[in-house]
Every structure is written in structure tokens, then in C-alpha cells.
Amino acid sequence: MLNNWLKIAFINYKKNWLSTLINLFGLTIGLTGFMLILMHWNDEESYEQWNPKKNTIYAFQQYNKKDNTYGPSISYPIADRAAKVIPEIKDYILFSGAGKGFKMTTQNKTVYQKDGMAVSENFFNFFPFKLVSGSFKDALKNxxxxxxxxxxxxxxxxxTNVAGENIKFDQKNYIVTAVYELPEGNTVIKPEFVMLAYEQLKNDKEGWGNFNYGCFFMLDKDADIEAVQEKLMKDVFIYRAKINAQGAGVTPQKYLELYGPQGSLLTPLGQMKLHGKAYWFGTGDFKTMMILFALSVLIVILSAINFINLKTAQASQRAKEIGVRKAIGSTKSELVLQFLLETFIICFTSYILSLALAELLLPSFNKFFDKKNHNE
Structure with a gap:
């Protein structure tokens, strides 16, 4: 019986070849677009998922009420005071100069090494890369x-086993304290070398207005994020306004209005790439992502409606066939199953074609969105 159903199905596909091609084309294009956008979304959501501490690490973003904008920067004294007066904050790191490079000289060669980061000393407490040589303990202490x-x-x-070796650059001698392997998962935190921002941190220790750093806070597992943000405003931002207002010749409230921050946003590390308002390493565009996803779903729905309309138009042409089959003993349920089988074949074929087309288009799609192997 199944064999006969398949023969009838393919006879009708051949007879109505134009509508069959239109159905296959519409469903394939719709499903391909949906797959590509879904893969793009999943890829954006996968950033920093390798980090076992991702649920306790939060990126700091300051709020500017006047322009209704967020910025990724913070000053050293603000971060330091926040960690001291807010119990939920257990630790913090500062970083700057992401992507910096130097001409480095070893005993045997000179190489221009790029993609470095200048950070505060507890960087590896936040980003536990796989250790290959040396030790992370006190790795950035001096x-x-x-x-x-x-x-x-x-x-x-x-x-790679080079802990203890010497490197010279920027008119200084450096000692390699650790060698690490960058994670395989998607990440924007991928420095080829990490060094202590010693001089910068030293000069900015009292610089409340020197917003030169990006910042991650490590919070208690059960911390109330909104409460922490309120404490940042009350115990840190207003405190800064009070101690700086007199020197600026204005009231603390006016100082806060002029120089801010007037608020903050703490976003989990695992959500920062796509959902952050402002990020030192650049954020994804979630709004555009949702628009593209909605359009891809709409195309799939329109393709399905087009498929239904064409199938409905063909139904009247098969009235004689249905009458003959019922006359020779076919039941209503058998006819329904046959038509469902024909629909399934079209849909399944479209799905297979869309998988192949998505695979072919994926390199160009990744190039358009500037995606690549993130460990390269």
C-alpha cells in the first residue's frame, strides 16, 4: 500500500511540476533563512560559556542620564571603593589597552606580538585559562x-615551557611567570599576553574622574543585582560627588548631574556579548537579531501559507482520482494518510535542501557578520 501511495505521489509531483518546484523553493528559502539566523543567535549566546565562574562575574556599565546612554568605563577609585563598601562584591578586576602590541625581544629573536592586555593583578581569578607552564599564583604581582x-x-x-624566561620590550625587562592556553569556546577575552598595568594603576589610584578602565565585579552567588546597583549609586557615586564637588565649585547634586555616573548596570559575563548595553570589547546588536529572527519566521509562515494555497488549488483537480479510489474500497483515513505523506515528502525534501543550502551559504554568512574561528 505504501508503495502505491508513493507512486501516486510522484505521478502528481510530475504532473504538477511547476507548483511542486514553487513549494520546494519557497519552503527551502524560508527554512534556510531561519536556520542561518538561529545559528547566528546561538553563536552569539555561546560567548564566555567556557568560564566556570560566568554566573558570578558581572560587567560594569555606567549610565549617563543626560544622553540616556551607557558607557563601559570606570575609574580605579570607584571600583576599589565599591569592593570595600558593598558586601556582595567579593573581588574586581580592571583592564585597559585590549589589543595592544609591542616589539618583543628574547635571547634568540625579535617578534612583534599583538593582542595583549594590561590588567590588575587578579586577572586569572576571573579567567581560569588552562595552565601550561609556571603558576597563576602571584603571576601578575609585580x-x-x-x-x-x-x-x-x-x-x-x-x-611553551618558558616560565622564568626573559623578554625585553617597552625599554623594560620582563619575566614570564605563566603560560596559558586560550579556551576553545567563543570568547572575546583572548589575550595573547597579559601584563600588570602597574604605572597606569599607580597614577590613577586617586583619579576619581579618570575613567580609563573596563571592569568586572565578582559577586556572591545569591546577590541581588538591583540592590548592588542601588548601593553603587548611594555608597560610591554620591560619595564621589561629595568629595569632588567642593573642588569643582558646585553642590554634590550638581556635580553628579554634570559628571555622573547617575546609575549603573551589571550584566552577567555570559550575557554580555549579546545583551550588554556597552562593552569594552564591543557588543552584539540584540535588536537587529530579533528583527532578523522575526523576518525569518515570517518568511517560513508565508512559505507554508503559499504551500497550503497551492495544495488547496490542486485538490479540485484530484476529485476524480479520489472518487475512483473510494469506489474500489479506499477509506477516508487512508486518503488522509496519503495526502499527509505527500505533504511530508515535500516538507522533508525542503528541509534536506535547506540544510545543504545553509552549509553552502554559511562561509559567506559568517564573513558578512565578521565571524571566524575565535581562537585563531
Whole structure:
């Protein structure tokens, strides 16, 4: 019986070849667009998922009420006071100069090494990369310490077991304290070398208005984020306004209005890439993502409606066939199953074609969205 149903189905596909092609084309294009956007969304959501501490690490964003905008920067004294007076904040790191590079010299060669980061000393408490050589303990305790990725170590020394080796750049001698392997998962935190921002931190220690850093706070697992944001306003931002207002010749309230911040936003590390308002490393565009996703769903729905309309138009042409089959003993349920089988074949074929088309279009799609292997 199934064999006969398949024969009848393919006879009708051949007879109505134009509508069959239109159905296949519409459903394939709709499903392909939906798959590509869904893959793009899943990829954006996957950033920093490798980090076991992602649910306790929050990126700081300051709010500017006047322009109704968010910024990713913070000053050293603001971050330091927040960690001291807000119990929910257990630790913090500051970073600057992401992407910086230097011409580095070892005993055997000179290499221009790029994609470095200048950070505060507890960087590896927040980003526990896989240790290959040396130790993360006290890895960034002094101004002459530097940690290298495996790629940078091989480029400079030709090997990865280089803890204790010397590097010279920026008119200083540095000692390699650790070699780490960057994670395989998607991440924007991928420095090829990490060094202590010693001079910058030293100069900015009392610079309340020097918003030169990005910041991550590590919070209690059960911390109330809204409460922490309120405490940042009350115990840190207003405190800053009070101690700086007199020197500026204005009231604390006026100082706060002029120089802010007038609020803050703490976003979990795992959500920062796509859902953050402002990020030191650049944020995704969630609004555009939702628009594209909605359009892809709409195309699939329109393709399905077009498929239904064409099938309905063909139904009257098959009245004689249905009458003959009922006359020779076919039941209503058998006829329904046959038509469902024909629909399933079209839909399944469209699905297979859309998988193939998505695979073909994926390199161009990734290039358009500037996606690549994030560990390269």
C-alpha cells in the first residue's frame, strides 16, 4: 500500500511540476533563512560559556542620564571603593589597552606580538585559562611580570615551557611567570599576553574622574543585582560627588548631574556579548537579531501559507482520482494518510535542501557578520 501511495505521489509531483518546484523553493528559502539566523543567535549566546565562574562575574556599565546612554568605563577609585563598601562584591578586576602590541625581544629573536592586555593583578581569578607552564599564583604581582598564551610563547621561544624566561620590550625587562592556553569556546577575552598595568594603576589610584578602565565585579552567588546597583549609586557615586564637588565649585547634586555616573548596570559575563548595553570589547546588536529572527519566521509562515494555497488549488483537480479510489474500497483515513505523506515528502525534501543550502551559504554568512574561528 505504501508503495502505491508513493507512486501516486510522484505521478502528481510530475504532473504538477511547476507548483511542486514553487513549494520546494519557497519552503527551502524560508527554512534556510531561519536556520542561518538561529545559528547566528546561538553563536552569539555561546560567548564566555567556557568560564566556570560566568554566573558570578558581572560587567560594569555606567549610565549617563543626560544622553540616556551607557558607557563601559570606570575609574580605579570607584571600583576599589565599591569592593570595600558593598558586601556582595567579593573581588574586581580592571583592564585597559585590549589589543595592544609591542616589539618583543628574547635571547634568540625579535617578534612583534599583538593582542595583549594590561590588567590588575587578579586577572586569572576571573579567567581560569588552562595552565601550561609556571603558576597563576602571584603571576601578575609585580610590574615586570608577564603571562603568555601558548601561541605567543611558541612565536617568541619556539616552545611553551618558558616560565622564568626573559623578554625585553617597552625599554623594560620582563619575566614570564605563566603560560596559558586560550579556551576553545567563543570568547572575546583572548589575550595573547597579559601584563600588570602597574604605572597606569599607580597614577590613577586617586583619579576619581579618570575613567580609563573596563571592569568586572565578582559577586556572591545569591546577590541581588538591583540592590548592588542601588548601593553603587548611594555608597560610591554620591560619595564621589561629595568629595569632588567642593573642588569643582558646585553642590554634590550638581556635580553628579554634570559628571555622573547617575546609575549603573551589571550584566552577567555570559550575557554580555549579546545583551550588554556597552562593552569594552564591543557588543552584539540584540535588536537587529530579533528583527532578523522575526523576518525569518515570517518568511517560513508565508512559505507554508503559499504551500497550503497551492495544495488547496490542486485538490479540485484530484476529485476524480479520489472518487475512483473510494469506489474500489479506499477509506477516508487512508486518503488522509496519503495526502499527509505527500505533504511530508515535500516538507522533508525542503528541509534536506535547506540544510545543504545553509552549509553552502554559511562561509559567506559568517564573513558578512565578521565571524571566524575565535581562537585563531
Amino acid at each position: 610590574e615586570n611580570a608577564i603571562a603568555l598564551s601558548t601561541k605567543a610563547a611558541k612565536s617568541l621561544f619556539g616552545k
